[in-house]
Amino acid sequence: MHKAWKDDPAVALAALPGTKLADIDPASTPGFKGDKKLGDKATGQQVLDAGRAQLTELQQRLYARGVEGDERRVLLILQGMDTSGKDGTVRHVVGSTHPEGVALTSFKAPTPWERRHDFLWRVSRRVPKRGMLGVFNRSHYEDVLIQRVHHLAPPAEIERRYGAINEFENGLAERGITMVKVMLHISPEEQKERLQERLDRPDRYWKYNPADVTERGFWNEYQEAYELAITRCSIDAAPWYVVPADKKWYARIAVQRLLVGALESLDLSWPPPSFDVQAEKKRLKQS
Amino acid sequence: MHKAWKDDPAVALAALPGTKLADIDPASTPGFKGDKKLGDKATGQQVLDAGRAQLTELQQRLYARGVEGDERRVLLILQGMDTSGKDGTVRHVVGSTHPEGVALTSFKAPTPWERRHDFLWRVSRRVPKRGMLGVFNRSHYEDVLIQRVHHLAPPAEIERRYGAINEFENGLAERGITMVKVMLHISPEEQKERLQERLDRPDRYWKYNPADVTERGFWNEYQEAYELAITRCSIDAAPWYVVPADKKWYARIAVQRLLVGALESLDLSWPPPSFDVQAEKKRLKQS
Known part of the structure; x- marks a missing residue:
C-alpha cells in the first residue's frame, strides 16, 4: 500500500451495520x-499513477490465470447519485488496465424486453467471465434505489429484492467472484457545482440531463434508499464501501486501492507453463 | 499532427495495388x-503521450455525438502474425481512451455454433454501435488467412469470400462506419525473439502457444495470403495499411495516428444542447 495511506480504505470505508450517510462527510478523505x-491533490495523483502499474499487473495475472482455467474474477459495482463520478472512476481507475481483461457494463433504464424478466436477469447475463475484471456502472441496486424512490415497484416487491440480491451475490461469491461494491458519496452542493459546470461548458452539454435537476428534489429519499440498500445488502461475501466523493482525486485512489486489495487477496501467481519449456525452446530454435 | 511526423502515416502506409510485403522493411519507420x-524511441513515447490526449478527446466527441443520435462510428481492424503486437496495440493505443466508448472484440477460432453460420455472421454481430470506437483484434480476415493457408475451406469458397468481404465492408461504410484496417508487419526473426522472450519469462508463459512455432513453418504461405487479402480487399471505403511492426514504439504511434486521422476526418464538433441552457441554469439554481 502506498505510504500516503495511513489506513487501508478497505477498513476505513467499509459500511458498518446501521451506517448513516449523514454521518459521513462527502469531502473527507478517510x-x-x-x-x-506536496499537497493532497498532487499526492493523490502520485498514488493514482503508482496504483495503475500495480492494478495492471494484478489484472494481467487474473487474466492469465483465467486463460489457464482459474475460475476466479473480480467485479466492481459502482453506484452513486448523478455526477458522483462513476464515469470518471471507470476511466481513471479501470481505463489504465488492459482492455482485453475488462468487461464493462453500463446499466441504463431497463428496456421493455428487460422489464419482462426478473430484475436480476439482465445483470446475471453480464457477470464477468473467468479471468475478467468486471465493472458494473450502475447495477441491480437501481432496482431498490430509483425504483423505491419513485414507487416503480410495489413495496412488497422492493422488500423481496433485498433478499434476492443477497442470495444472488452469495451465489456469485461461491462461483469465485469477488465483489467490490462502492457507493460514491457526494453532497448536494457538490452535485450542484458539477451540474453547473455541464451547463457552462459546451463540451459538457451532452452529459447534462434536465431530469438530473428534477431528481435533486428527491435527495433525502435517495439517501434513505441507499442507506437501506447498504444495510440490507452488506454480506460478508460482498461488503459495501461508502467512498466520499466530493474530492474526485480521493474517490479515484480509494476505489483503485479497494480493487487492488481485492485482487491481492486472491494471491494470484502467474500460471505455470502448460508445455515443456525446454522442449519448446529447442523447437523454436530449429524453426 | 506531431512534428516528429514528416509524412502522414495514412499516406505513407496505405497499401497500393500490387503491394509486395517483401518490399516493405518490417524494421522501417515510414x-x-x-x-x-532525443532519439527515436524517446520521441516515439512523446508522440504516443501527446496522441493519447488527442485520441481521447476525439473519441469523447464521437461518443457524445452518438448519444445525440449521430450514426457514425470508427472501427479499427487489427491483423498480423502471432506476436506482431496486436494485444499491445490495443492496450497502448486504445487502452488510454474512455472504456465506455470502446467496443473491443477479440476473435478466436470459431466455435461450433459460429461455424454453422456464414463466416461474416459473428463479425456482423460485433459491429460497433453508434458513437463507439470499435476494435477487432483479428477479424473476418482470418477466414481468408489461416483458412487459406491450411485449406480449411475449399478454394472456391475462399475465392467467394474476398467479394463477400468487400460487399460487407461497403455496406458498413454506407451505414457511417469508418474502417481502419491495419496489418502489423513483422519479420520472422523478430517473431523468433518475441517467442523466445515468452519462453524465458515465467510471467509470459501464458502468452506462449506451441502452435505458434508450428505456424512459423507456414510463414511464406501466410505472407502470400496477406498480400492477396490486402490486394483483393482494399476498397476506397476501407483501405488497408501495412504498418511495419518490428519496432513496437513505431507501430503504436502509427496506429494511433491512423485512428486520430480517421476521427479527424469526421469533423466532430460537440453536439449542441438538446435543452434550453438558460432555462436549465435557472432551474438548477432554484433546486
Whole structure:
C-alpha cells in the first residue's frame, strides 16, 4: 500500500451495520495521510499513477490465470447519485488496465424486453467471465434505489429484492467472484457545482440531463434508499464501501486501492507453463 | 499532427495495388522524422503521450455525438502474425481512451455454433454501435488467412469470400462506419525473439502457444495470403495499411495516428444542447 495511506480504505470505508450517510462527510478523505509538502491533490495523483502499474499487473495475472482455467474474477459495482463520478472512476481507475481483461457494463433504464424478466436477469447475463475484471456502472441496486424512490415497484416487491440480491451475490461469491461494491458519496452542493459546470461548458452539454435537476428534489429519499440498500445488502461475501466523493482525486485512489486489495487477496501467481519449456525452446530454435 | 511526423502515416502506409510485403522493411519507420537529440524511441513515447490526449478527446466527441443520435462510428481492424503486437496495440493505443466508448472484440477460432453460420455472421454481430470506437483484434480476415493457408475451406469458397468481404465492408461504410484496417508487419526473426522472450519469462508463459512455432513453418504461405487479402480487399471505403511492426514504439504511434486521422476526418464538433441552457441554469439554481 502506498505510504500516503495511513489506513487501508478497505477498513476505513467499509459500511458498518446501521451506517448513516449523514454521518459521513462527502469531502473527507478517510485513511489518507497525504504529504504536507506536496499537497493532497498532487499526492493523490502520485498514488493514482503508482496504483495503475500495480492494478495492471494484478489484472494481467487474473487474466492469465483465467486463460489457464482459474475460475476466479473480480467485479466492481459502482453506484452513486448523478455526477458522483462513476464515469470518471471507470476511466481513471479501470481505463489504465488492459482492455482485453475488462468487461464493462453500463446499466441504463431497463428496456421493455428487460422489464419482462426478473430484475436480476439482465445483470446475471453480464457477470464477468473467468479471468475478467468486471465493472458494473450502475447495477441491480437501481432496482431498490430509483425504483423505491419513485414507487416503480410495489413495496412488497422492493422488500423481496433485498433478499434476492443477497442470495444472488452469495451465489456469485461461491462461483469465485469477488465483489467490490462502492457507493460514491457526494453532497448536494457538490452535485450542484458539477451540474453547473455541464451547463457552462459546451463540451459538457451532452452529459447534462434536465431530469438530473428534477431528481435533486428527491435527495433525502435517495439517501434513505441507499442507506437501506447498504444495510440490507452488506454480506460478508460482498461488503459495501461508502467512498466520499466530493474530492474526485480521493474517490479515484480509494476505489483503485479497494480493487487492488481485492485482487491481492486472491494471491494470484502467474500460471505455470502448460508445455515443456525446454522442449519448446529447442523447437523454436530449429524453426 | 506531431512534428516528429514528416509524412502522414495514412499516406505513407496505405497499401497500393500490387503491394509486395517483401518490399516493405518490417524494421522501417515510414513517415517518421524523429528527433536526433532525443532519439527515436524517446520521441516515439512523446508522440504516443501527446496522441493519447488527442485520441481521447476525439473519441469523447464521437461518443457524445452518438448519444445525440449521430450514426457514425470508427472501427479499427487489427491483423498480423502471432506476436506482431496486436494485444499491445490495443492496450497502448486504445487502452488510454474512455472504456465506455470502446467496443473491443477479440476473435478466436470459431466455435461450433459460429461455424454453422456464414463466416461474416459473428463479425456482423460485433459491429460497433453508434458513437463507439470499435476494435477487432483479428477479424473476418482470418477466414481468408489461416483458412487459406491450411485449406480449411475449399478454394472456391475462399475465392467467394474476398467479394463477400468487400460487399460487407461497403455496406458498413454506407451505414457511417469508418474502417481502419491495419496489418502489423513483422519479420520472422523478430517473431523468433518475441517467442523466445515468452519462453524465458515465467510471467509470459501464458502468452506462449506451441502452435505458434508450428505456424512459423507456414510463414511464406501466410505472407502470400496477406498480400492477396490486402490486394483483393482494399476498397476506397476501407483501405488497408501495412504498418511495419518490428519496432513496437513505431507501430503504436502509427496506429494511433491512423485512428486520430480517421476521427479527424469526421469533423466532430460537440453536439449542441438538446435543452434550453438558460432555462436549465435557472432551474438548477432554484433546486
